[in-house]
Amino acid sequence: MKKGRLKQVLLITDGCSNQGEDPSAVAALAKEQGIAVNVIGVVNEDQTADGGIQEVEDIALAGGGISQIVQTKQLSQTVQMVTRQAMTQTIQGVINQELQQILGDQDSMDDLPPEKRGQVMEVVDELGETVNLEVCILVDTSASMEKKLPTVHEALLDLSISLNSRMGSNQFCLYTFPGKRKPIDKLLSWTPKIDSISNVFSKLASGGITPTGPALKEALKSFDKRPRRDFVEDDDAFIEES
Amino acid sequence: MKMTTPLSKNRSIHFSPGSIIMGKWHQKQYQIIKPLGYGARGTVFLANSEKGRVALKFGFDNSGVTSEVNVLNKFSKVQGEPLGPSLYDVDDWVTKKGTYSFYAMEYINGIPLMDCIKVRGFEWAIVFLLQLLKDLGRLHEAGWVFGDLKPDNLVVTGPPLKIRWLDVGGTTMLGRSIKEYTEFFDRGYWGFGTRKAEPSYDLFSATMIIVNAADGYQLKKGQHPEKQLTQHILQHKKLAPYSEVLIKALYGKYATAEDMRKALLPKLNETHTKERRNTNVKPIRRKNKKKEWKGPMILASVILLAYVLYVTLFIM
Numbered sequence: 001m002k003k004g005r006l007k008q009v010l011l012i013t014d015g016c017s018n019q020g021e022d023p024s025a026v027a028a029l030a031k032e033q034g035i036a037v038n039v040i041g042v043v044n045e046d047q048t049a050d051g052g053i054q055e056v057e058d059i060a061l062a063g064g065g066i067s068q069i070v071q072t073k074q075l076s077q078t079v080q081m082v083t084r085q086a087m088t089q090t091i092q093g094v095i096n097q098e099l100q101q102i103l104g105d106q107d108s109m110d111d112l113p114p115e116k117r118g119q120v121m122e123v124v125d126e127l128g129e130t131v132n133l134e135v136c137i138l139v140d141t142s143a144s145m146e147k148k149l150p151t152v153h154e155a156l157l158d159l160s161i162s163l164n165s166r167m168g169s170n171q172f173c174l175y176t177f178p179g180k181r182k183p184i185d186k187l188l189s190w191t192p193k194i195d196s197i198s199n200v201f202s203k204l205a206s207g208g209i210t211p212t213g214p215a216l217k218e219a220l221k222s223f224d225k226r227p228r229r230d231f232v233e234d235d236d237a238f239i240e241e242s
Numbered sequence: 243m244k245m246t247t248p249l250s251k252n253r254s255i256h257f258s259p260g261s262i263i264m265g266k267w268h269q270k271q272y273q274i275i276k277p278l279g280y281g282a283r284g285t286v287f288l289a290n291s292e293k294g295r296v297a298l299k300f301g302f303d304n305s306g307v308t309s310e311v312n313v314l315n316k317f318s319k320v321q322g323e324p325l326g327p328s329l330y331d332v333d334d335w336v337t338k339k340g341t342y343s344f345y346a347m348e349y350i351n352g353i354p355l356m357d358c359i360k361v362r363g364f365e366w367a368i369v370f371l372l373q374l375l376k377d378l379g380r381l382h383e384a385g386w387v388f389g390d391l392k393p394d395n396l397v398v399t400g401p402p403l404k405i406r407w408l409d410v411g412g413t414t415m416l417g418r419s420i421k422e423y424t425e426f427f428d429r430g431y432w433g434f435g436t437r438k439a440e441p442s443y444d445l446f447s448a449t450m451i452i453v454n455a456a457d458g459y460q461l462k463k464g465q466h467p468e469k470q471l472t473q474h475i476l477q478h479k480k481l482a483p484y485s486e487v488l489i490k491a492l493y494g495k496y497a498t499a500e501d502m503r504k505a506l507l508p509k510l511n512e513t514h515t516k517e518r519r520n521t522n523v524k525p526i527r528r529k530n531k532k533k534e535w536k537g538p539m540i541l542a543s544v545i546l547l548a549y550v551l552y553v554t555l556f557i558m
């Protein structure tokens with residue numbers, strides 16, 4: 001099995017997009033390119049289920065990722081949990097494909113007896129720990145998000161602690177939307193640590209529009225802009241021995 | 243494989259008492275007695291089986307159950323008293339609504355750690371810490387770190403009172419990254435280090451359990467968490483006697499649980515002597531207690547006298 005790295009988009013938003021193409025369609029596009037789109041919907045303590053929440057789930061569903069609605073104060077833990085679960089899910093998906101080839105009609109891990117399942121899970125865990133990960137973080141900074149941004153900032157630093165405790169390498173990049181002139185603004189190009197973003201969020205001017213679709217589309221391009229030299233590692237087999 | 247299961251759609255699992263559960267692979271039968279608890283990843287029921295009472299855990303997803311079973315299997319290979327609940331069975335239950343993955347484990351009938359400490363007093367918290375450190379030492383030696391160590395995952399059984407682990411879902415292989423954690427008990431959250439699975443990670447959480455027990459609530463993280471925590475421990479009446487050890491543990495200065503245990507033991511003896519002196523300061527309470535004892539004492543003497551009479555009359 002040959003696989004380079006796991007690629008994820010992590011979209012942090014609080015609700016409805018209102019400009020440009022359908023974000024779910026863009027997410028489906030991402031999935032086709034092997035990029036999982038995870039979405040975290042940040043709601044206020046008093047906010048109840050509405051259209052924004054539906055959109056959050058739809059984007060993740062289309063993007064082969066995971067979604068989670070969360071209140072601002074629980075954000076840190078959710079961000080790391082979603083990222084981790086999405087990794088596991090992607091790896092399981094890949095392993096299931098392998099299993100299909102080996103087992104034929106028995107088509108997934110769920111069809112194995114519990115004992116065998118345990119062994120497969122160990123491989124999944126091992127890969128989740130050692131695989132190289134690229135996360136493109138895309139933060140909605142439209143007006144309604146303004147008060148939540150300090151917490152988003154904290155959650156991202158926290159994510160960096162979690163992922164950098166792994167054995168595998170990590171690369172992050174960070175974009176916000178809506179951008180000043182373009183759909184998105186780049187705050188951070190690919191880097192192994194997120195520490196460097198302190199205070200950038202506080203300087204953001206937030207606007208009234210939420211062009212989630214176009215922003216997502218731009219963010220996907222970031223995966224092509226990875227520094228060339230890093231691709232040398234990509235020849236490493238995804239699973240060396242299993 | 244379900245490729246997309248939004249976490250927000252947490253299906254809850256409900257079985258009514260009396261429901262019969264039958265495993266697909268091993269054909270074992272269980273009868274639900276009552277739910278024991280609802281967690282973030284599944285629901286646990288008390289059930290009857292051929293082996294007597296067991297706890298059945300149904301997970302929301304297959305991989306969660308499988309991970310936990312893997313951990314319990316590893317635990318069972320550690321020598322000595324069991325670490326965590328013993329594992330009995332793993333299976334799937336096929337229903338019309340869908341397939342539920344579950345496992346059967348030892349039913350641990352205990353009281354939540356914090357309730358126990360509240361009733362019995364803080365000195366028990368230190369006893370439980372010593373017990374916990376002993377178990378953690380064995381776990382670490384076997385190559386694992388508990389990870390999500392917190393009061394919710396700990397109960398006290400007995401007498402003799404013994405601290406036991408319930409939820410083993412966060413257990414992580416040494417050297418990897420911690421699978422699961424809870425902010426207050428997490429070293430990364432407080433800025434005291436990484437989330438790498440190493441013994442000192444668990445020792446940090448164990449220390450925070452003691453801080454939590456001493457306060458009775460969870461301290462809010464401030465602007466300077468490092469200073470805040472150390473100051474808090476130094477100034478706290480209950481924690482101060484152990485401050486040297488606790489603060490060292492926060493900073494990851496103990497390489498093993500046994501090192502921390504060894505450092506803690508002498509502190510325990512120091513504080514005990516102090517407390518004995520203190521009891522003399524409360525003579526009033528003692529008198530009251532003595533008074534309460536007078537009634538039963540008289541009764542006991544009367545019974546004793548009657549018994550002596552009885553023996554002398556019949557045997558002599």
Ligand SMILES: Nc1ncnc2c1ncn2[C@@H]1O[C@H](COP(=O)(O)OP(=O)(O)OP(=O)(O)O)[C@@H](O)[C@H]1O
Pocket residue numbers: 278279280281282283284285286297299327347348349350351394408409410411
């Ligand atoms: N072996 C057991 N014996 C008795 N009670 C148990 C046992 N296992 C679990 N429970 C009860 O069930 C509750 C939920 O179980 P558990 O913590 O394993 O679920 P979870 O989904 O992992 O939850 P979370 O991760 O939110 O703590 C526990 O808090 C405890 O009260």
